[in-house]
Amino acid sequence: MSSMPVLKNAPDEGRILSFLSGNLAQVDVAKIEKELTRLWDSAGRAAGDEDVAWKPVIRACALNMVLLCEEENERKFAGLLSEITVRHPCRAILAVIAQAPVEKVEAWVTAHCHFLPGRLDKQMCCEQISVKWSGAAFVSTGLASVVTPLVIPELPSWLFAGSKQLTSAVMEPFLSYLDHLLMDSRIQDAGDTISEGALAALSSNLQIAIDLAEHTVVVDLAWLTISAWRKAIALAFDNTDVSILPTRLKAVKTITVQYGGQSQGFSQALLLATWLTTRLQLTPQNAEFKEGLDNRAELTAVCSNKGGQSLTVTLQAAEDGAIGVNGFEMAFSDGDDVLNVDFSCGALKVTNNGSEEFMELPWSSSRDKNGEGEPAFTELVDFAFEHSAKDPIYLAAAKSANDLLKLINRASK
Amino acid sequence: MIEEKVLENPLLEGLALERHVDSLSFVIFGAHGDLTKRKLVPAMYALFLQGLLPRGFVLLGTSRTPMTDEAFRILMRESLIKFAPDLPFEEDSWTRFASSLYYRATDSSKPEGYEVIKSTLAELDSKHGTKGRHIFYLSTSPSLYLPIVQGLAASGLVTKVKATEPAWPRVVIEKPFGHDLASSIALDEHIHEVMREHQVYRIDHYLGKETVQNIMVFRFANGIFEPLWNRNHIDHIQITNAETIGVEGRGAYYQEAGALRDMIQNHLLQLLALVLMEPPIAMDAEATRDEKIKVLRCLKPLKPNTIDRYAVRGQYGAGFIVGAAVPGFREEESVAKDAPTPTFAALKLEVDNWRWAGVPIYIRSGKRLAKSVTEVAVHFKKAPHRLFDGEQSDVEQQENVLVMQIQPEEGISLKFATKQPGPTTMVRWLNMDFKYGTAFGARTPTAYERLILDCLIGDPSLFARTDFVEASWQYIEPLLEHWDNQKPADFPNYKAGSWGPKAADDLIGSTGHAWRKL
Numbered sequence: 001m002s003s004m005p006v007l008k009n010a011p012d013e014g015r016i017l018s019f020l021s022g023n024l025a026q027v028d029v030a031k032i033e034k035e036l037t038r039l040w041d042s043a044g045r046a047a048g049d050e051d052v053a054w055k056p057v058i059r060a061c062a063l064n065m066v067l068l069c070e071e072e073n074e075r076k077f078a079g080l081l082s083e084i085t086v087r088h089p090c091r092a093i094l095a096v097i098a099q100a101p102v103e104k105v106e107a108w109v110t111a112h113c114h115f116l117p118g119r120l121d122k123q124m125c126c127e128q129i130s131v132k133w134s135g136a137a138f139v140s141t142g143l144a145s146v147v148t149p150l151v152i153p154e155l156p157s158w159l160f161a162g163s164k165q166l167t168s169a170v171m172e173p174f175l176s177y178l179d180h181l182l183m184d185s186r187i188q189d190a191g192d193t194i195s196e197g198a199l200a201a202l203s204s205n206l207q208i209a210i211d212l213a214e215h216t217v218v219v220d221l222a223w224l225t226i227s228a229w230r231k232a233i234a235l236a237f238d239n240t241d242v243s244i245l246p247t248r249l250k251a252v253k254t255i256t257v258q259y260g261g262q263s264q265g266f267s268q269a270l271l272l273a274t275w276l277t278t279r280l281q282l283t284p285q286n287a288e289f290k291e292g293l294d295n296r297a298e299l300t301a302v303c304s305n306k307g308g309q310s311l312t313v314t315l316q317a318a319e320d321g322a323i324g325v326n327g328f329e330m331a332f333s334d335g336d337d338v339l340n341v342d343f344s345c346g347a348l349k350v351t352n353n354g355s356e357e358f359m360e361l362p363w364s365s366s367r368d369k370n371g372e373g374e375p376a377f378t379e380l381v382d383f384a385f386e387h388s389a390k391d392p393i394y395l396a397a398a399k400s401a402n403d404l405l406k407l408i409n410r411a412s413k
Numbered sequence: 414m415i416e417e418k419v420l421e422n423p424l425l426e427g428l429a430l431e432r433h434v435d436s437l438s439f440v441i442f443g444a445h446g447d448l449t450k451r452k453l454v455p456a457m458y459a460l461f462l463q464g465l466l467p468r469g470f471v472l473l474g475t476s477r478t479p480m481t482d483e484a485f486r487i488l489m490r491e492s493l494i495k496f497a498p499d500l501p502f503e504e505d506s507w508t509r510f511a512s513s514l515y516y517r518a519t520d521s522s523k524p525e526g527y528e529v530i531k532s533t534l535a536e537l538d539s540k541h542g543t544k545g546r547h548i549f550y551l552s553t554s555p556s557l558y559l560p561i562v563q564g565l566a567a568s569g570l571v572t573k574v575k576a577t578e579p580a581w582p583r584v585v586i587e588k589p590f591g592h593d594l595a596s597s598i599a600l601d602e603h604i605h606e607v608m609r610e611h612q613v614y615r616i617d618h619y620l621g622k623e624t625v626q627n628i629m630v631f632r633f634a635n636g637i638f639e640p641l642w643n644r645n646h647i648d649h650i651q652i653t654n655a656e657t658i659g660v661e662g663r664g665a666y667y668q669e670a671g672a673l674r675d676m677i678q679n680h681l682l683q684l685l686a687l688v689l690m691e692p693p694i695a696m697d698a699e700a701t702r703d704e705k706i707k708v709l710r711c712l713k714p715l716k717p718n719t720i721d722r723y724a725v726r727g728q729y730g731a732g733f734i735v736g737a738a739v740p741g742f743r744e745e746e747s748v749a750k751d752a753p754t755p756t757f758a759a760l761k762l763e764v765d766n767w768r769w770a771g772v773p774i775y776i777r778s779g780k781r782l783a784k785s786v787t788e789v790a791v792h793f794k795k796a797p798h799r800l801f802d803g804e805q806s807d808v809e810q811q812e813n814v815l816v817m818q819i820q821p822e823e824g825i826s827l828k829f830a831t832k833q834p835g836p837t838t839m840v841r842w843l844n845m846d847f848k849y850g851t852a853f854g855a856r857t858p859t860a861y862e863r864l865i866l867d868c869l870i871g872d873p874s875l876f877a878r879t880d881f882v883e884a885s886w887q888y889i890e891p892l893l894e895h896w897d898n899q900k901p902a903d904f905p906n907y908k909a910g911s912w913g914p915k916a917a918d919d920l921i922g923s924t925g926h927a928w929r930k931l
């Protein structure tokens with residue numbers, strides 16, 4: 001973050017232009033709102049004057065978005081916030097955790113502006129406030145005491161947990177003011193194989209989701225990436241084209257989920273598998289990692305239910321392929337047929353017993369990439385804002401995924 | 414349907430499948446026409462990309478021009494790229510969509526054509542699993558509506574189902590629905606001979622617009638406006654539909670239609686009904702439409718001897734639109750040199766009911782006006798007592814105005830008084846503005862997308878019901894007759910680029926009001 005002098009008197013033209021252009025201006029932590037008001041006020045008064053360099057601006061705000069992250073990811077998340085403001089006018093608050101010997105809190109403000117579609121005479125602007133808490137050990141309540149009063153009341157409020165070392169305790173002071181938690185249980189670690197550390201991180205992320213879901217709406221981006229897969233599999237059991245009788249769900253014997261991106265696709269594959277097992281009331285009994293084909297890691301787990309159904313789940317890392325779920329296969333104990341779901345040029349192709357059907361992928365980024373990969377971050381955020389209610393189906397899948405991960409840990413110990 | 418599935422298929426739970434569409438075939442008459450290319454096929458493709466079309470789906474186009482399926486697909490692909498640049502066109506998705514597109518050349522005025530359509534549908538039903546569910550979309554000139562409905566019935570493609578049975582097949586009818594009261598009743602009578610009302614979808618694309626739908630949400634989801642929404646607090650209402658465009662190559666059609674038939678009988682009376690209606694008992698199709706029709710029934714009928722006090726007509730002469738010289742209506746292509754057609758109409762309406770008695774409602778609609786804007790402005794009564802010194806006594810006291818803007822920028826604004834900072838209590842009037850485009854960044858579906866999806870699902874809420882169409886014709890019929898009998902002596906009476914004829918100002922001025930300066 002560039003350190004600019006603290007604003008004192010009426011902002012001059014250069015400073016307003018800098019503010020409207022997305023540059024950070026440092027402000028006194030106790031006077032954040034005041035400084036913002038002054039900047040907007042000056043920008044509004046001068047706009048339209050012939051000799052000023054900016055166009056009239058419209059300030060818009062439909063929600064609060066607080067993004068919590070560590071200092072090393074600050075740039076990346078500031079970029080994401082800026083992208084979100086294009087589609088969802090909001091007050092964007094970047095809450096940054098930094099390591100430093102001396103404890104201090106600093107604040108900066110800026111605006112994200114863009115022209116309205118088809119209009120070059122007006123810009124729509126959202127404000128961003130960055131608050132950085134530095135110290136030897138992070139005190140969540142300290143940062144929250146600066147951030148939460150900045151939340152505009154009566155508008156929906158979201159916390160996006162972008163930090164790696166989050167715990168329920170870290171987030172609780174924020175969530176007492178914010179109604180929704182946006183998290184991403186996708187493993188960021190880009191290693192070739194799945195490390196124990198990555199699995200532990202996944203497990204703790206899922207635990208946070210489970211702990212907080214009681215009081216807060218929790219939306220996991222990993223879960224949103226697999227919604228099209230869930231729909232494609234579920235609709236294979238209706239009565240068009242590929243139409244397997246729903247009663248055959250009781251005879252599902254094995255499922256195999258192929259995922260790309262090594263550990264970066266693992267969480268999605270696991271959630272897809274546990275979504276299916278929880279829908280069939282199956283609970284994991286044992287789980288182990290083993291070397292699969294071409295030395296690729298393979299997770300197998302056996303799940304069963306009271307009805308005597310036993311289902312083997314295999315999660316297979318694909319050698320190459322886009323990050324996330326790449327393929328799905330289901331076999332039955334009452335027949336030799338197999339249900340397959342794969343990518344096929346912008347759609348999911350569902351096949352069974354000689355019949356096939358396509359399900360268009362609803363996200364546009366898939367089309368650019370020839371039908372592969374996951375929705376872009378901003379598209380996932382769009383979905384999240386649309387489905388902002390508690391999701392018991394996710395919660396069940398997350399709990400089961402976490403139970404399954406714990407079984408592996410036990411097996412490997 | 415979905416509930417049954419949820420019970421037996423646990424995988425469906427929690428998936429957003431509530432807007433479920435059964436597999437079906439969608440037949441477009443007039444498939445070689447403008448509307449199909451500009452609106453219908455782009456809307457269908459947009460629904461397809463969102464995964465909202467059923468997997469068993471067929472779109473069969475028909476008109477007279479001979480074309481193969483392949484040529485039709487190519488034509489539709491080209492139109493899509495040309496007319497729907499905001500849709501993410503992708504070759505693979507298009508290929509999958511296009512595999513559901515078929516075309517048969519038939520003449521809708523001849524019986525043979527329906528046999529071709531029938532046998533083609535039978536073949537396609539079994540190929541695509543569309544199970545004999547058919548929707549027929551009439552996108553031809555209105556003179557073909559009746560021959561098509563009768564042809565469909567004679568061939569057995571359309572049959573009357575019981576009121577309690579699912580509405581298959583359905584027929585969608587484009588505007589204009591009739592040319593006057595008699596022709597609209599006659600058309601309806603013929604339609605009802607072969608179909609029941611719940612099988613008929615009369616499309617009014619205005620009702621598919623987001624902001625029009627928002628009128629209901631605004632009125633009935635907010636607790637603070639409805640208590641004020643009556644004669645005690647509202648002084649008058651102005652509904653404006655102003656267009657800068659002229660007849661755009663549709664001179665022949667417009668010469669016959671005019672402003673009353675083209676805009677007021679359908680779109681603006683629908684808007685009016687949404688603004689004035691009572692809260693429906695439920696958000697279902699019939700409850701809302703029941704309330705809307707009551708509004709039309711409460712309109713004080715226009716009487717020939719007093720009509721000139723309630724209605725004004727105009728026709729544009731040559732003028733300037735945004736700096737460019739444009740011809741007058743009578744100089745437009747395919748328009749007669751002495752055409753009496755009104756291209757502008759302004760009405761004063763009175764509503765005889767408990768809620769609105771004594772509140773004048775003004776409507777104006779015109780072509781080649783100074784600016785393109787469609788809005789509903791609700792003017793509240795002035796504060797009963799002038800309290801503030803700073804309010805200059807020589808300046809006309811102002812009032813709160815709530816504006817629901819429909820075009821071009823969708824939004825809502827409220828004008829209110831506030832204190833001008835300073836040592837005296839000077840009152841200033843400001844606008845509190847809410848613009849849709851700034852609050853919701855995502856792409857808004859087009860009106861046709863929304864309406865076609867509703868029709869596929871079988872939800873007629875946003876379609877015009879027979880009684881509404883009849884009542885709307887009934888209301889304007891005396892005016893149509895009056896204007897037909899009294900040829901206008903002063904046409905053209907407003908310049909292109911102005912705000913209409915002077916008589917329109919006098920009309921609203923009769924109650925001490927003035928048109929909003931937009």
Ligand SMILES: NC(=O)c1ccc[n+]([C@@H]2O[C@H](COP(=O)([O-])OP(=O)(O)OC[C@H]3O[C@@H](n4cnc5c(N)ncnc54)[C@H](OP(=O)(O)O)[C@@H]3O)[C@@H](O)[C@H]2O)c1
Nearest residue numbers: 443445446447448476477478520521522552553555587588
């Ligand atoms: N365009 C719009 O934006 C718009 C908006 C609102 C409402 N509408 C209404 O929608 C309807 C269609 O409008 P449009 O603009 O698409 O009209 P259009 O361009 O004239 O299209 C009508 C099509 O019908 C076909 N046709 C004519 N006679 C036929 C016959 N005997 N048998 C079979 N097909 C025949 C013609 O194709 P062939 O020559 O190949 O037969 C023609 O392309 C009209 O009622 C109009 O009022 C249009």
